[in-house]
Structures are given as C-alpha cells and as structure tokens.
Amino acid sequence: MSTLRQEIDRWEADLANITDTSSTDNWFLEERRLAEAQHTILAFRGRILPMLTATQSHNGVVADEIEHLLGRLEKLRDDLFGTVHPTESHREIAETVAALRALSRVALRFERTPEDV
Numbered sequence: 001m002s003t004l005r006q007e008i009d010r011w012e013a014d015l016a017n018i019t020d021t022s023s024t025d026n027w028f029l030e031e032r033r034l035a036e037a038q039h040t041i042l043a044f045r046g047r048i049l050p051m052l053t054a055t056q057s058h059n060g061v062v063a064d065e066i067e068h069l070l071g072r073l074e075k076l077r078d079d080l081f082g083t084v085h086p087t088e089s090h091r092e093i094a095e096t097v098a099a100l101r102a103l104s105r106v107a108l109r110f111e112r113t114p115e116d117v
Contacts, residue, residue, distance in 0.1 A: 002111055004051045008104045011043040015097070030080055033093040037077040040097055044070055052107055062107045069100050 015036060022032035044066060052063040073096045079085040080093075 002108075004048070004111055005108055007043070007047045007051065008108065011040070011048065011104075012101070014039055014043070029090050030085075033090045034077060034080045036097055037073050037080070037093050040100060041070060041073055041077065044100065048104070059107055059110050062103055062110065066100060066103050066107075069096055069103070072096055073100075 018032065018035045018039060021027070022035070027035075049063060049066055049070070052059045052066065073093065076089050076093050076096065079089050
C-alpha cells in the first residue's frame, strides 16, 4: 500500500471518527462541519498535497484542483468562526469535503501501476 493511500485512508478514517463522535456527543452541526473542515485542511496541507505535488506530473492538475478546494474550504471554515455565518456554509463544507474525496480517488488511480490493474 502506498504512503499516499495510507494518508488518504487515515484522513477518511478520522472523518468517520468525527462523524461518530459528533453523533454520540450531540454536537451542533456547526461544530461537526468546523471539525471536518479543520481536519481536512490540516491533513491535505500537511501531508496529502505535498505527496501529490512530489509525484508524477499528471497529478499536477489534480493537485491544482485540490489546492483550489482547500482555499474554498478555508474560507468556509473562517465563515463558521463568525457569530453570523451564511446558512449554506454547512452544506458547502460537506460538498467541498466530498469533492476532495473524489479528487483523492482520482489521484490514487494515477498512482496505480499496470500491475495493479
């Protein structure tokens, strides 16, 4: 298993833990989305994106899209810190995290060798 796959799997497992914890501890939706956004930003900026940019050049397009989505996610996260934030922020964070999941799968497909197929 590749290091990139391990990091993406770890990120997704952490998101699942956030979902479970938020449900069992009765978090507000804002708290859950904030935790998801913060964890996603840290995982991608700190580990996943540097791995993508260090690998094959065809990952460059995927990395650029991920970078764009992370910028959007950071803005949405910052909106949640405000006392008054747009009501659609929760939905937009969930959609952005979903788009990052999809792009992560694309990046992993680029990483596969012909023997893997």
